[in-house]
Amino acid sequence: MSPAPRQVAGFQADPEFFRLEERTEFDPGPVLEVLRGQRLGVIFRNVIPDGAQKESVARFWSSPARRHREGEPSHYIGSYHWNKSTETYLVETGEVAAHVREVLDVPDSPWQSFRSGLSAELARHGAVLRIAEHQGAEACPALIRAWDKEGSFALEPHEDEAQCADPRQAGFEIQGVRDHEVCAVNMCVEHEEGGRLVIWNIRPDDESRRRLGIEHTGFSYPADTLTGFDELRIDVERGDVYVFNGAFVHAVDTSKGNRTNLSFLMGFIDDRTVVSWT
Numbered sequence: 001m002s003p004a005p006r007q008v009a010g011f012q013a014d015p016e017f018f019r020l021e022e023r024t025e026f027d028p029g030p031v032l033e034v035l036r037g038q039r040l041g042v043i044f045r046n047v048i049p050d051g052a053q054k055e056s057v058a059r060f061w062s063s064p065a066r067r068h069r070e071g072e073p074s075h076y077i078g079s080y081h082w083n084k085s086t087e088t089y090l091v092e093t094g095e096v097a098a099h100v101r102e103v104l105d106v107p108d109s110p111w112q113s114f115r116s117g118l119s120a121e122l123a124r125h126g127a128v129l130r131i132a133e134h135q136g137a138e139a140c141p142a143l144i145r146a147w148d149k150e151g152s153f154a155l156e157p158h159e160d161e162a163q164c165a166d167p168r169q170a171g172f173e174i175q176g177v178r179d180h181e182v183c184a185v186n187m188c189v190e191h192e193e194g195g196r197l198v199i200w201n202i203r204p205d206d207e208s209r210r211r212l213g214i215e216h217t218g219f220s221y222p223a224d225t226l227t228g229f230d231e232l233r234i235d236v237e238r239g240d241v242y243v244f245n246g247a248f249v250h251a252v253d254t255s256k257g258n259r260t261n262l263s264f265l266m267g268f269i270d271d272r273t274v275v276s277w278t
């Protein structure tokens with residue numbers, strides 16, 4: 001009997017490309033390479049100062065804007081553009097942005113350090129980093145999430161590119177990222193056990209997305225559609241900051257206790273502009 005055909009097809013990177021660079025100090029150089037599609041990803045180990053981690057975690061759990069959602073992710077503050085209209089996303093952002101800023105604006109803010117470091121690097125290349133906007137309204141600066149879901153994945157396998165083609169968001173500048181690379185930025189401020197980052201060596205094509213009925217969401221890819229592809233499983237500890245190409249299918253595996261991250265998406269939308277959103 002021949003095996004069932006794979007449900008997912010697309011681009012697979014060379015083995016030399018399919019790895020995460022590890023560093024012990026923040027360096028915007030490899031981040032720019034991720035943005036340019038020259039590198040899969042990079043993880044900076046233990047670069048968030050202890051005090052900033054503790055203060056971010058305290059403000060997250062005590063925030064009146066923290067929401068609980070069954071499934072994944074379990075607790076979060078912020079808004080996300082996934083699977084809705086631009087207008088809905090921006091209205092929701094307007095309601096919560098000040099609470100998000102409250103969690104981000106801690107002394108030695110990792111969000112601020114990352115962005116100022118990357119901005120300086122981009123400036124050397126004549127480019128800027130800014131929050132995405134639409135008709136005078138700004139996207140959310142970050143989404144703060146805590147996963148505590150049991151099961152094989154705390155966050156099911158998905159990719160971040162399909163959601164940038166939602167017709168309800170036509171005209172929103174983030175859709176320009178599809179001509180470049182969509183990059184996921186994560187900053188881990190709380191971690192107990194498990195919750196590894198998993199990345200599969202597959203960038204699904206549109207036909208595969210259509211077949212799975214996830215053309216504009218990229219969520220989710222059943223585990224059996226991914227068997228046979230190489231995968232990375234990366235231990236993530238509190239204090240780590242990591243950036244990777246979100247067009248490759250990725251997930252967070254089983255997590256025990258809280259795993260709390262500050263995150264956003266970013267990408268070039270033209271040669272001189274990197275925008276971020278959530």
Ligand SMILES: [Fe+2]
Pocket residue numbers: 158159160184246250
């Ligand atoms: Fe993602």
